[in-house]
Amino acid sequence: MNFFDELQASLQEAVDIKNGVKLPANVSRYDIADVKAIREQLNVSQSEMAKALGTSVDTIKSWELKRRNPTGLAAKVLATIQANPAFFLELSAH
Numbered sequence: 001m002n003f004f005d006e007l008q009a010s011l012q013e014a015v016d017i018k019n020g021v022k023l024p025a026n027v028s029r030y031d032i033a034d035v036k037a038i039r040e041q042l043n044v045s046q047s048e049m050a051k052a053l054g055t056s057v058d059t060i061k062s063w064e065l066k067r068r069n070p071t072g073l074a075a076k077v078l079a080t081i082q083a084n085p086a087f088f089l090e091l092s093a094h
Helices: 003-018 035-042 046-053 057-064 072-083 086-092
Strands: none
Touching (some): 035 046, 035 072, 046 057, 046 072, 072 086
């Protein structure tokens, strides 16, 4: 099978999955942190949260407005803060 045939087969598989003809082989779902709720639970400003996470206030605003989603290490840190709010105090101390 050449590259074009593989690409065509892949696109056909995508169409079949979208139309419900075929089930996807693998589905990954991730919980997206509700940054505003976490921040309000901690009773801190966007500026304080940005400083503790080492990011900009604009990034915090984008996450809160759902224009962007935290990914990678930021998503893991937010999940940790949500599960253990005291962790935020440790972060903000550094």
